Amino acid sequence: MTLLAVERLDARHGLLQAVRGVSFAIEMGETIALVGANGAGKTTLLRTIAGAHRLSGGRIVFKGVDVGARSSHARSALGIALVPEGRRLFSRMTVEENLLLARSAGRAGPWTLDAVMTAFPNLKARRRSLAGTLSGGEQQATAIGRALMTNPEVILLDEVSLGLAPLVVERVYAQLEGLKASGVAIVLVEQDLKRAMAMAGRTICMLEGAIAIDGPTSSLTREDVTKAYFGLRRNDEHGASA
Amino acid sequence: MILVNQAIQGILLGGYYALIACGLSFMFSVMRIINLAHGSLAILSAFALYVLADRFDVSPFLGLIVVVPAMALIGWALQRTVLERSARGGLLVPVLSTFGLSIIIDNLLFQQFGADTRSLAPYIGDLSFDSWAITDEIAIGKLAALTLATAIVLLGGIQIFLKRTQLGRMIRATAEDADTVGLVGVNARRVNAIAAAIAMATVAISGAFLAMRATFDPYAGALQLIFAFEASVIGGAGSLWGTLLGGVVLGVAQSLGASVSPQGFFIGGHLAFLVALFARLFFGDFGPRLRRAFLGRAA
Numbered sequence: 001m002t003l004l005a006v007e008r009l010d011a012r013h014g015l016l017q018a019v020r021g022v023s024f025a026i027e028m029g030e031t032i033a034l035v036g037a038n039g040a041g042k043t044t045l046l047r048t049i050a051g052a053h054r055l056s057g058g059r060i061v062f063k064g065v066d067v068g069a070r071s072s073h074a075r076s077a078l079g080i081a082l083v084p085e086g087r088r089l090f091s092r093m094t095v096e097e098n099l100l101l102a103r104s105a106g107r108a109g110p111w112t113l114d115a116v117m118t119a120f121p122n123l124k125a126r127r128r129s130l131a132g133t134l135s136g137g138e139q140q141a142t143a144i145g146r147a148l149m150t151n152p153e154v155i156l157l158d159e160v161s162l163g164l165a166p167l168v169v170e171r172v173y174a175q176l177e178g179l180k181a182s183g184v185a186i187v188l189v190e191q192d193l194k195r196a197m198a199m200a201g202r203t204i205c206m207l208e209g210a211i212a213i214d215g216p217t218s219s220l221t222r223e224d225v226t227k228a229y230f231g232l233r234r235n236d237e238h239g240a241s242a
Numbered sequence: 243m244i245l246v247n248q249a250i251q252g253i254l255l256g257g258y259y260a261l262i263a264c265g266l267s268f269m270f271s272v273m274r275i276i277n278l279a280h281g282s283l284a285i286l287s288a289f290a291l292y293v294l295a296d297r298f299d300v301s302p303f304l305g306l307i308v309v310v311p312a313m314a315l316i317g318w319a320l321q322r323t324v325l326e327r328s329a330r331g332g333l334l335v336p337v338l339s340t341f342g343l344s345i346i347i348d349n350l351l352f353q354q355f356g357a358d359t360r361s362l363a364p365y366i367g368d369l370s371f372d373s374w375a376i377t378d379e380i381a382i383g384k385l386a387a388l389t390l391a392t393a394i395v396l397l398g399g400i401q402i403f404l405k406r407t408q409l410g411r412m413i414r415a416t417a418e419d420a421d422t423v424g425l426v427g428v429n430a431r432r433v434n435a436i437a438a439a440i441a442m443a444t445v446a447i448s449g450a451f452l453a454m455r456a457t458f459d460p461y462a463g464a465l466q467l468i469f470a471f472e473a474s475v476i477g478g479a480g481s482l483w484g485t486l487l488g489g490v491v492l493g494v495a496q497s498l499g500a501s502v503s504p505q506g507f508f509i510g511g512h513l514a515f516l517v518a519l520f521a522r523l524f525f526g527d528f529g530p531r532l533r534r535a536f537l538g539r540a541a
Binding site for chain 1: 411
């Protein structure tokens with residue numbers, strides 16, 4: 001069943017059109033790797049879906065409801081969560097307060113404070129520390145935990161491993177595997193192609209604001225994606241209309 | 243002994259300054275709005291209480307039951323109609339719009355009530371002059387003590403509210419990053435309107451104490467704004483316990499200044515404000531750059 005459908009989505013930064021007519025659909029429980037070079041429009045796309053960036057054209061349909069005109073807090077109340085690039089934690093509040101804040105979405109579900117602490121044991125000892133004093137890995141865990149506390153049906157993860165030590169990245173991904181098993185749909189933006197493709201059942205590659213390639217990961221080779229990534233194969237059988 | 247008395251009276255006076263600074267400091271810390279209509283709004287609530295007392299025989303304390311919610315409502319409406327829009331234009335636009343607002347409020351009050359000075363003191367019976375004699379030379383006014391106690395309870399209550407409740411967390415998070423709170427389900431517009439309502443509720447309370455302890459007229463708001471501003475800055479704008487401390491420092495400085503010379507009351511307060519301001523500039527975030535500019539490379 002389709003959970004989220006994006007139809008001909010346009011998003012702009014002033015005169016620059018960052019996302020051009022992007023269409024795709026996410027099934028319930030699906031995991032999608034969203035890849036593409038810097039400036040391809042991945043972050044803007046995720047922010048527009050979450051309502052943090054204004055939609056300038058097209059539709060965003062979530063569980064049959066057109067949410068394109070709704071505010072970000074209304075969308076999080078419906079079950080869309082974004083872990084923003086750079087984490088954007090409330091640095092003057094404690095880890096626990098950051099997590100509790102997400103209860104404002106008003107969605108009951110399996111993700112409670114205790115559940116997050118169990119899923120991210122590295123946060124337990126830092127419960128009462130200010131978010132601004134955390135290490136990168138702890139911050140990322142808090143940001144993911146905060147998004148989970150809204151009990152979302154789809155979670156959009158922007159640059160999860162950016163700025164993290166390799167060992168910490170391992171741990172975050174182990175936690176994401178657990179999340180995937182819980183049935184939440186995941187859209188994962190990641191620079192590390194290999195890692196993203198290992199995790200996701202489907203890969204979407206963006207190029208200059210449009211989708212260059214979209215297909216089951218099993219049918220794509222890394223080379224296919226790399227070519228799409230650099231714009232070397234836009235008009236062949238895999239390419240969306242470019 | 244005179245000095246001790248001056249210090250004690252200064253601390254008590256500081257309670258009033260902390261009370262009037264509370265709303266200003268809260269609004270700045272949460273919404274980054276410097277509300278220049280703050281003093282005029284306090285006078286507006288003083289007049290509201292005066293009308294209730296004068297025409298309907300309602301004691302000012304009972305009158306607060308009506309005036310506090312009414313001012314909260316005004317705060318909500320102000321945020322939605324004026325402040326929210328002007329805050330979008332940057333930090334300076336709200337300064338202009340609230341300045342305009344203060345002129346409108348002052349003159350509407352003048353048109354309605356004229357230039358007569360009024361006070362709520364006649365409506366609170368003995369409380370306006372009763373005191374406890376501690377020694378032969380030191381007496382503590384009951385109203386002043388009540389003012390200080392109210393300031394402590396109010397500031398402490400808001401502090402606990404911000405720390406412990408979900409709404410408090412929402413207000414703090416919105417203050418820190420209004421764009422991101424939406425992503426975790428917080429309606430930033432609503433939160434800011436609630437915060438403005440809370441700020442105006444405190445303004446109503448400070449207006450009541452202002453009118454009970456002294457006299458007021460339609461143009462008395464500007465001076466109250468200055469006191470509130472000085473107390474906020476001395477205490478570090480945005481920190482509520484700091485605001486209490488700032489009020490007390492201001493009160494003590496004024497009171498000690500007055501004991502030096504009759505003109506010293508205001509000068510003492512302004513001096514404390516300037517010292518705190520420059521100390522903040524020189525030892526705060528801009529300190530290193532300023533010290534270099536003023537003292538040359540040698541420093």
